[in-house]
Amino acid sequence: MRRIAISVATSTMTLSLAGCGVLGATGDGASASPSKGNDITVGLLLPEKANTRYDKFDYPIIKNKVAELTGKQGKVEYENADANASQQASQMQKMIDEKVDIIMIDAVDSHAIAPEVTKAKDAGIPVIAYDRLAEGPIDAYVSFDNELVGEVQGRTLLEALGSADSSHKIVMVNGSPTDPNAKQFKQGALSELTGHATIAATYDTTDWKPELAETEMARAISAIGKSNIAGVYAANDGMAGGVIKALKAAGVTSLPPVTGQDAELDAVQRIVAGEQYMSVYKAYPDEAEAAAQMAVAKVQGKDIQFDALTQDKVDSPTTKSIPAKLIQPVALTKSNIKSTVVADGIYTVADICTPKYRTACAALNLK
DSSP states (O other): OOOOOOBOSOOOSSOTTGGGTOTTOOOOTTTOOOSSOSOOEEEEEEOOSSSTHIIIIIHHHHHHHHHHHTTTOOEEEEEEOTTOHHHHHHHHHHHHHTTOSEEEEOOSSTTTTHHHHHHHHHTTOOEEEESSOOSSSOSEEEEEOHHHHHHHHHHHHHHHHSSOOTTOEEEEEEOOTTOHHHHHHHHHHHHHHBTTBEEEEEEEOGGGOHHHHHHHHHHHHHHHOGGGOOEEEESSHHHHHHHHHHHHHTTOSSOOOBOOOSOOHHHHHHHHHTSSOOEEEOOHHHHHHHHHHHHHHHHTTOHHHHHHHOOEEEOOSSOSSEEEEEEOOEEEOGGGTIIIIITTTSSOHHHHOOGGGHHHHHHTTOO
16 A cells, blocks of 8 residues: 655645756757747636636636746636536537647546547647546646545544544545546545545545535435544545535534545635644645646647656556656645645635634634
């Protein structure tokens, strides 16, 4: 079983590429054969709006980085599918028809989007899978180490319980079955939880919907008993919110530890208040900026720069050895809010410590 230490130190916003001369590299005759100048169009397809990160972080960061790398000549055409796979396929076809230079896609359904990925490839448009690994002839992939995310969640949940005890009953509220990341999160979590706790109920939650997670948790409480649930593995923060609503509705006053992912503002506030035990902070600037760098380098034919950005390899069900960059996640708890999301400029203390949370923030010396 793979074991990688959980990082609780300040995450870095700077990609570790400066040492090899990649950051700011422009390419020359020996390292690149530019196929296009700075006047490029990047098509960006993001999957849903329930998770606030896509509109609030990913899109603006990618847009700004593309502009920076192209002397403000490059642009990003953005579409969000709002968790509708058919709509995303239409959005991608539109970008193919418009002949964008490269497409970056975070797939709603990684399998269903494969025909559009093939169409893009046939049209000579490279495709980068962003955050979720789409099927089809993908040129590159950038995401976090998803199995490690699940390991971090599972391990931190066990730490919250205080000891490995197979009698501890855990409810697992996993992500969408159409999202390959969800399967990896689940696999990583199970690698930590199996043998150290009892999985008393498990659910795969369609489209990551918080309201479905709430319903599933209510069902688990009814079946297991509210006093018998030692902890809850919720795969992301939206669903963690639904889980906590169900626990409160059932009259649970001393909440069991609940995991999450994405470090959404509501979740950070729940952590401050002691309602949610942890989230997984994934430095979106690192992921988004790496994706923008990949896209520009690919379109401009800067092969050395592109290769330096994609030193990992991953396999999808349809394609082997896809060039990739996998970024490490961070366990976010009360102890490191200031050194992660605040230090990285994701949120200010004022964002977090609204009047409702001011007393809890003061107790954590969060000011």
